[in-house]
Amino acid sequence: MIYRLRKKFIKICTLSFLGVFLLLFVGIFAFTSLQTRASLDDLADIVAANDGRFPDVPAAGAPGPTGAGSNPESPFTTRFFTVHFDAAGNVSRVDTRSIASVSGKEAASAAKEALARGKARGWYDNMRYKIYDTDGGQAVVFINASVESEMTSRFLLSAAAVFVGGSILVLALIVLFSRRAVRPVAESIARQKQFITDANHELKTPLAVMSTSIDILEDDIGKNDWLTDMREETARMNSLVCELITLSRMDEEAPTLASAVIDLSALLEEASAAQRGLALSTDITPGIEITGDAAAISRLARILLDNACKYADAPGQVHVALSGGKHPLLSVTNSCTAVATLPLARLFDRFYRADSARTDGGFGLGLSIAQAICSRHHAQITAQAPDAATIRFVVKF
Numbered sequence: 001m002i003y004r005l006r007k008k009f010i011k012i013c014t015l016s017f018l019g020v021f022l023l024l025f026v027g028i029f030a031f032t033s034l035q036t037r038a039s040l041d042d043l044a045d046i047v048a049a050n051d052g053r054f055p056d057v058p059a060a061g062a063p064g065p066t067g068a069g070s071n072p073e074s075p076f077t078t079r080f081f082t083v084h085f086d087a088a089g090n091v092s093r094v095d096t097r098s099i100a101s102v103s104g105k106e107a108a109s110a111a112k113e114a115l116a117r118g119k120a121r122g123w124y125d126n127m128r129y130k131i132y133d134t135d136g137g138q139a140v141v142f143i144n145a146s147v148e149s150e151m152t153s154r155f156l157l158s159a160a161a162v163f164v165g166g167s168i169l170v171l172a173l174i175v176l177f178s179r180r181a182v183r184p185v186a187e188s189i190a191r192q193k194q195f196i197t198d199a200n201h202e203l204k205t206p207l208a209v210m211s212t213s214i215d216i217l218e219d220d221i222g223k224n225d226w227l228t229d230m231r232e233e234t235a236r237m238n239s240l241v242c243e244l245i246t247l248s249r250m251d252e253e254a255p256t257l258a259s260a261v262i263d264l265s266a267l268l269e270e271a272s273a274a275q276r277g278l279a280l281s282t283d284i285t286p287g288i289e290i291t292g293d294a295a296a297i298s299r300l301a302r303i304l305l306d307n308a309c310k311y312a313d314a315p316g317q318v319h320v321a322l323s324g325g326k327h328p329l330l331s332v333t334n335s336c337t338a339v340a341t342l343p344l345a346r347l348f349d350r351f352y353r354a355d356s357a358r359t360d361g362g363f364g365l366g367l368s369i370a371q372a373i374c375s376r377h378h379a380q381i382t383a384q385a386p387d388a389a390t391i392r393f394v395v396k397f
Contacts, residue, residue, distance in 0.1 A: 005189075006182050013174045014167075021163045028159055032152050040128035040143045041121060043078055047141045048132040052082035052095055079144035083111035085137045092136065099144055111140040200245045207238050243365045262297055264288045264397075265322060268330070271301040272320050275309055283321040288328050290397050292377045301330075303370045304393050308334035313389075328397045336391040344383040344391075367393075 047054060054075040081102055084093040091111070094104045102110075114122065114129050115138065121130050126149055127142040214231050265288045272282050290297070308318045312334035319333045336342075348371045351364040370393075374381040379397045386392055 010178050036148045043143050044130035081107050082141045084139040087137045114140050203241050210234050262294050280318045285324050288324045296373045300373045303366045304332040308332045330395040333392040337389045339385045339391045347383050
């Protein structure tokens with residue numbers, strides 16, 4: 001249990017840290033992309049406002065082009081081209097003097113596609129474009145974003161490397177300090193287990209003495225109702241102690257469980273045949289096998305069947321089904337008109353019993369033991385309500 005607690009602590013801390021890092025990375029990527037797009041749009045606005053070119057280079061000390069994405073060096077560093085169309089939509093002029101990687105034909109083709117899209121701004125390959133009106137028709141300016149994209153990629157790659165390195169370092173620290181973090185809880189659980197174990201053993205001795213004393217009294221004075229009640233309560237307490245010991249052992253860090261191939265189909269057929277006095281039906285696929293502790297799985301089957309037979313509404317309809325596949329599925333169903341009032345998730349709590357079951361002599365530990373057996377066999381047990389008059393316990397191996 002402590003190992004699982006530590007493992008869960010490491011998992012939660014690691015996932016939390018990675019989640020924060022991922023959100024930061026996505027935030028940086030989004031912010032950088034928005035800034036880059038705004039800068040390119042600003043440059044496109046400057047070119048569009050100056051008839052497809054940057055303003056003339058100012059004299060030394062004079063202010064250059066203004067805008068969020070421009071600076072005095074922008075006319076020399078920005079790679080762009082413009083394509084003008086006449087009123088009839090034909091290409092009238094192509095200006096590729098500020099870019100060497102795009103030919104006039106490629107520029108005209110890109111501009112036509114941009115116009116066909118019908119959007120004033122957008123992306124074309126690795127270029128940001130803007131469509132604007134001129135005196136003779138329309139024009140499209142394309143700003144090459146290769147440099148910005150490369151810088152953004154390098155920045156994001158560096159950020160990712162930092163995040164990965166930081167994640168590895170944090171994971172190492174979490175693993176290193178996790179034992180210390182869960183130590184108080186581990187010590188508390190260990191003391192609780194030790195208390196239960198000691199109390200159980202201390203109780204078994206006086207119960208054995210009481211049982212022997214009752215036998216001696218019956219030999220001396222004969223049987224009577226008082227001694228019968230004492231014997232029944234002593235047996236009941238002894239049964240409770242045994243179940244508590246079973247749960248305590250299952251809570252151990254690494255319980256010893258025998259592992260062998262189990263014919264689950266035959267085991268369920270045998271357990272079902274042992275039930276008497278009920279309308280019990282089965283749908284068990286033969287030859288289904290699992291690997292585990294035969295005694296524990298047999299006890300699981302008995303618990304589920306006993307529980308179904310005990311709480312089934314008269315005349316007591318119980319159905320046992322087992323299907324194969326990669327993960328065998330066992331279900332035990334019984335009639336239960338009160339299922340709508342039952343908190344299904346709490347049925348596996350220790351000592352929990354529904355109101356209608358408080359006088360049946362049970363302790364509310366059977367399903368808790370069943371859940372512990374399933375957990376040790378990496379199986380999952382759930383309580384379901386297929387309809388308003390039926391309860392079903394399903395075990396997925």
